[in-house]
Amino acid sequence: MFTGIVEELGEVVAVADLGDASRFTLRGPVVAEDAKHGDSIAVNGVCLTVVETADGAFTADVMAETLHRSSLGALRTGSRVNLERPMALGGRLGGHLVQGHVDGTGTIVERTPAEHWEIVKVSLPKALSRYVVEKGSITVDGISLTVVEAADDHFTVSLIPTTLALTTLGIKQPGDPVNLEVDVLAKYVERLLGDRTGDVAR
Secondary structure, three states: OEOOOOOEEEEEEEEEEOOOEEEEEEEOHHHHOOOOOOOEEEEOOEEEEEEEEEOOEEEEEEEHHHHHHOOHHHOOOOOEEEEEOOOOOOOOOOOOOEOOOOOEEEEEEEEEEOOOOEEEEEEOOHHHHHHOOOOOEEEEOOEEEEEEEEOOOEEEEEEOHHHHHHOHHHOOOOOOEEEEEEOHHHHHHHHHHHHHHOOOOO
Protein backbone atom coordinates (compact mmCIF):
# COMPACT_ATOMS: atom_id res chain seq x y z
CA MET A 1 0.00 0.00 0.00
CA PHE A 2 1.25 3.47 -0.95
CA THR A 3 0.17 7.05 -0.25
CA GLY A 4 0.87 8.73 -3.59
CA ILE A 5 3.50 11.02 -2.05
CA VAL A 6 6.47 10.67 -4.39
CA GLU A 7 9.77 10.20 -2.57
CA GLU A 8 12.18 10.55 -5.44
CA LEU A 9 12.46 11.46 -9.11
CA GLY A 10 14.34 8.47 -10.52
CA GLU A 11 15.67 7.49 -13.91
CA VAL A 12 15.48 4.43 -16.15
CA VAL A 13 19.01 3.09 -16.55
CA ALA A 14 18.25 0.12 -18.82
CA VAL A 15 15.35 -1.78 -20.37
CA ALA A 16 15.87 -5.43 -21.34
CA ASP A 17 13.35 -7.14 -23.63
CA LEU A 18 12.49 -10.59 -22.23
CA GLY A 19 10.02 -11.51 -24.97
CA ASP A 20 6.71 -11.52 -23.11
CA ALA A 21 8.09 -9.25 -20.38
CA SER A 22 10.70 -6.56 -19.73
CA ARG A 23 13.33 -6.06 -17.05
CA PHE A 24 13.81 -2.48 -15.93
CA THR A 25 16.84 -1.14 -14.12
CA LEU A 26 16.05 2.12 -12.36
CA ARG A 27 18.27 4.54 -10.49
CA GLY A 28 16.79 5.78 -7.22
CA PRO A 29 19.27 6.01 -4.34
CA VAL A 30 16.61 6.95 -1.78
CA VAL A 31 14.17 4.12 -2.47
CA ALA A 32 16.92 1.59 -3.21
CA GLU A 33 18.83 2.35 -0.02
CA ASP A 34 16.96 -0.17 2.15
CA ALA A 35 15.27 -2.19 -0.59
CA LYS A 36 15.84 -5.91 -0.86
CA HIS A 37 14.73 -8.78 -3.08
CA GLY A 38 10.95 -9.14 -2.99
CA ASP A 39 10.19 -5.62 -1.76
CA SER A 40 7.68 -3.40 -3.56
CA ILE A 41 8.40 -0.01 -5.11
CA ALA A 42 5.88 2.08 -7.02
CA VAL A 43 7.21 3.28 -10.39
CA ASN A 44 4.95 5.94 -11.92
CA GLY A 45 2.22 4.51 -9.74
CA VAL A 46 2.76 0.88 -10.73
CA CYS A 47 3.65 -1.51 -7.91
CA LEU A 48 6.74 -3.48 -8.99
CA THR A 49 8.70 -6.18 -7.16
CA VAL A 50 12.41 -5.65 -6.61
CA VAL A 51 14.59 -8.37 -8.13
CA GLU A 52 17.96 -7.00 -7.03
CA THR A 53 19.66 -3.78 -5.95
CA ALA A 54 23.15 -2.38 -6.55
CA ASP A 55 24.81 1.05 -6.36
CA GLY A 56 21.66 3.07 -5.78
CA ALA A 57 19.65 1.26 -8.44
CA PHE A 58 17.19 -1.63 -8.51
CA THR A 59 15.81 -3.99 -11.13
CA ALA A 60 12.24 -5.21 -11.57
CA ASP A 61 10.57 -7.57 -14.01
CA VAL A 62 7.46 -6.19 -15.70
CA MET A 63 4.95 -8.71 -17.07
CA ALA A 64 3.09 -8.32 -20.36
CA GLU A 65 -0.14 -7.62 -18.43
CA THR A 66 1.45 -4.65 -16.69
CA LEU A 67 2.99 -3.35 -19.91
CA HIS A 68 -0.44 -3.60 -21.57
CA ARG A 69 -2.39 -1.87 -18.81
CA SER A 70 0.04 0.93 -17.98
CA SER A 71 2.35 3.40 -19.68
CA LEU A 72 5.51 1.61 -18.52
CA GLY A 73 5.96 0.14 -21.99
CA ALA A 74 6.74 3.63 -23.27
CA LEU A 75 9.69 4.06 -20.90
CA ARG A 76 13.16 4.17 -22.41
CA THR A 77 16.69 4.57 -21.08
CA GLY A 78 16.90 8.06 -19.64
CA SER A 79 13.16 8.37 -18.89
CA ARG A 80 12.41 10.05 -15.57
CA VAL A 81 10.05 8.22 -13.21
CA ASN A 82 8.26 8.85 -9.92
CA LEU A 83 9.37 6.47 -7.15
CA GLU A 84 7.75 5.63 -3.83
CA ARG A 85 8.30 2.93 -1.24
CA PRO A 86 5.30 1.33 0.51
CA MET A 87 3.98 3.20 3.52
CA ALA A 88 5.03 1.93 6.92
CA LEU A 89 2.31 0.92 9.36
CA GLY A 90 2.04 3.59 12.02
CA GLY A 91 3.30 6.31 9.69
CA ARG A 92 1.42 9.39 8.49
CA LEU A 93 -0.91 8.96 5.53
CA GLY A 94 0.12 12.05 3.57
CA GLY A 95 -1.92 11.42 0.40
CA HIS A 96 -4.63 8.76 0.13
CA LEU A 97 -4.69 4.95 0.03
CA VAL A 98 -2.99 3.86 -3.19
CA GLN A 99 -2.53 0.23 -4.23
CA GLY A 100 -0.18 0.67 -7.16
CA HIS A 101 -2.67 -1.19 -9.35
CA VAL A 102 -3.21 0.93 -12.45
CA ASP A 103 -6.84 1.20 -13.59
CA GLY A 104 -6.05 2.74 -16.97
CA THR A 105 -4.05 5.36 -18.78
CA GLY A 106 -4.79 8.91 -19.75
CA THR A 107 -3.01 11.60 -21.74
CA ILE A 108 -1.90 15.09 -20.80
CA VAL A 109 -4.26 17.28 -22.82
CA GLU A 110 -3.09 20.77 -21.90
CA ARG A 111 -1.18 22.75 -19.31
CA THR A 112 -2.23 26.22 -18.11
CA PRO A 113 0.42 28.04 -16.07
CA ALA A 114 -0.60 30.50 -13.35
CA GLU A 115 1.53 32.68 -11.11
CA HIS A 116 2.08 30.13 -8.35
CA TRP A 117 0.64 26.90 -9.70
CA GLU A 118 -0.31 25.13 -12.91
CA ILE A 119 -3.58 23.58 -14.06
CA VAL A 120 -3.15 20.30 -15.94
CA LYS A 121 -5.96 18.69 -17.95
CA VAL A 122 -5.82 14.91 -18.36
CA SER A 123 -7.96 12.72 -20.60
CA LEU A 124 -10.03 10.12 -18.74
CA PRO A 125 -11.24 6.74 -20.03
CA LYS A 126 -15.06 6.73 -19.90
CA ALA A 127 -15.09 3.55 -17.82
CA LEU A 128 -13.26 5.38 -15.02
CA SER A 129 -15.20 8.65 -15.05
CA ARG A 130 -17.79 7.46 -12.50
CA TYR A 131 -15.03 7.10 -9.88
CA VAL A 132 -13.66 10.63 -10.31
CA VAL A 133 -15.37 13.45 -8.43
CA GLU A 134 -14.62 17.11 -7.79
CA LYS A 135 -12.40 17.49 -4.68
CA GLY A 136 -11.84 13.72 -4.66
CA SER A 137 -8.50 11.96 -4.96
CA ILE A 138 -6.87 10.40 -8.01
CA THR A 139 -3.39 9.03 -8.60
CA VAL A 140 -1.56 10.25 -11.71
CA ASP A 141 1.75 8.47 -12.39
CA GLY A 142 1.81 7.55 -8.71
CA ILE A 143 1.12 11.09 -7.45
CA SER A 144 -1.82 11.61 -5.09
CA LEU A 145 -3.73 14.62 -6.43
CA THR A 146 -6.99 16.42 -5.72
CA VAL A 147 -9.43 16.70 -8.62
CA VAL A 148 -10.40 20.26 -9.51
CA GLU A 149 -12.85 19.52 -12.34
CA ALA A 150 -14.38 16.14 -13.17
CA ALA A 151 -15.94 15.52 -16.58
CA ASP A 152 -16.94 12.42 -18.55
CA ASP A 153 -13.80 12.41 -20.67
CA HIS A 154 -11.26 14.41 -18.64
CA PHE A 155 -10.33 15.88 -15.29
CA THR A 156 -8.09 18.71 -14.15
CA VAL A 157 -5.66 19.03 -11.25
CA SER A 158 -3.86 22.03 -9.81
CA LEU A 159 -0.15 21.48 -9.24
CA ILE A 160 1.86 23.35 -6.63
CA PRO A 161 5.53 24.27 -7.26
CA THR A 162 6.76 21.33 -5.13
CA THR A 163 4.90 18.81 -7.30
CA LEU A 164 6.17 20.48 -10.47
CA ALA A 165 9.77 20.44 -9.22
CA LEU A 166 9.93 16.96 -7.68
CA THR A 167 7.82 14.76 -9.97
CA THR A 168 7.50 13.90 -13.66
CA LEU A 169 4.43 16.13 -13.94
CA GLY A 170 6.85 19.03 -14.08
CA ILE A 171 8.23 17.77 -17.41
CA LYS A 172 5.34 15.88 -19.01
CA GLN A 173 3.95 17.58 -22.11
CA PRO A 174 0.59 17.46 -23.94
CA GLY A 175 0.32 14.09 -25.65
CA ASP A 176 2.37 12.24 -23.01
CA PRO A 177 0.68 9.19 -21.42
CA VAL A 178 0.12 8.88 -17.67
CA ASN A 179 -0.99 6.02 -15.42
CA LEU A 180 -4.26 6.48 -13.56
CA GLU A 181 -5.48 4.81 -10.37
CA VAL A 182 -8.87 5.81 -9.02
CA ASP A 183 -9.85 5.69 -5.36
CA VAL A 184 -10.24 2.01 -4.41
CA LEU A 185 -12.83 2.93 -1.77
CA ALA A 186 -15.14 4.18 -4.52
CA LYS A 187 -14.85 0.84 -6.32
CA TYR A 188 -15.65 -1.11 -3.15
CA VAL A 189 -18.69 1.08 -2.43
CA GLU A 190 -19.94 0.56 -5.99
CA ARG A 191 -19.53 -3.20 -5.70
CA LEU A 192 -21.27 -3.40 -2.31
CA LEU A 193 -24.20 -1.26 -3.45
CA GLY A 194 -24.37 -3.21 -6.69
CA ASP A 195 -24.59 -6.49 -4.80
CA ARG A 196 -27.57 -5.09 -2.89
CA THR A 197 -29.37 -3.84 -5.98
CA GLY A 198 -28.28 -6.59 -8.36
CA ASP A 199 -26.62 -4.03 -10.62
CA VAL A 200 -22.86 -4.59 -10.41
CA ALA A 201 -20.61 -2.76 -12.87
CA ARG A 202 -18.15 -5.05 -14.63
